[in-house]
Amino acid sequence: MKIGFIGCGNMATAMIRGILDSKKVTAGEMIASAKSDATREKISRELGICVAGTNSEVVDFADVIFLAVKPQYYEEVIAEIREEIRQDQIIVTIAPGKTLHWLAERLGEDKKIIRTMPNTPAMVKEGMMGMCKNELVTEEEMQQVKEICESFGKAEVVPESLIDVVVGVSGSSPAYVFMFIEAMADAAVADGMPRAQAYKFAAQAVLGSAKMVLETGMHPGALKDMVCSPGGTTIEAVRVLEEKGMRSAVIEASKACVKKGREM
Known part of the structure; x- marks a missing residue:
């Protein structure tokens, strides 16, 4: 399984470190994009994973794509990559407020989407994450993504109605x-x-x-x-x-x- 991150701030970096340390995938099976040259250089130097100059490169490379940009940039980033996402890929979001319905409207009703809410203790592998999925994601696929996310803490599947509660409690x-x-x-x-x-x-x-x-x-x-x-x-x-x-x-x-x- 190849994993991609669109955006590589503090949260994404913590998640990537945990995934690499778990040995579930190799550095060569991970890629991340970032806006600035400095961040891309830091990713390459400190994490050793593949670095993308554009978000499209992440989509071309990965089976599972984490949208790790700030919520206010979701609309812009999704519009950029929407036409390139394949039906077999899984999109994982980490932004509050962006519902599965909102995401499907913009990504396409035929796309596999998992909505999550992580927290910063992922930086010390003690994170807590709530997760929910749309009907196109199989239970097996959900379990695979859950195991990836448990590389940097604990994760639990919850109904989407509780995802916003997860924001408050963890x-x-x-x-x-x-x-x-x-x-x-x-x-x-x-x-x-x-x-x-x-x-x-x-x-x-x-x-x-x-x-x-x-x-x-x-x-x-x-x-x-x-x-x-x-x-x-x-x-x-x-x-x-x-x-x-x-x-x-x-x-x-x-x-x-x-x-x-x-x-x-």
Whole structure:
């Protein structure tokens, strides 16, 4: 299977690195296009894959084509490559708001399309991706693409109605988590801890807590209760977080994110 990327920014680069490290395909079986000469040179130098001077070259080369440009460029790029896409190729999108219907209208009703929503932890092979497909993509093809995407994290097939929810809960949420880590570190610095050390303590606490949720299968509320001793320090901190509206702020932020995604 030959894989192509139209666009090679941070997200695409992370995905390509993961795929190469998995050994599912070789560097010679991958190609990417980019607008600038500098980016193309960087792709060749750092990733060792084939470099395309035009998006059409990616379409000519690949069996699976990832559209990895920003959402505002989708219309332009699709118009450029539409007539060159074959019916046996699979188009994989990573943009919020671009529905399977919207994509089929522009790519053609006879094209195989998979819609995905990755996130930036793919850069450290801990990404989370939601995926859905149109009726022309077979289950076997979907599984093949899913396995490719699991090279840089975890992937789950969801109904298209939940893809925008994926944007809120995992696509954009790393930003919320980074803000939380930064805030905890700021508090530690205020109490005298060196900043680099504060980031390490805060980030490791988040990493370990997330791992507990995933590996124990326990409800997050139950895990929280395990830390909250009667009359202790943790329940006092939880009381203040509740008083300041932490849960409501996170819920409203995520809902705003989903709403924006649906409007794009």
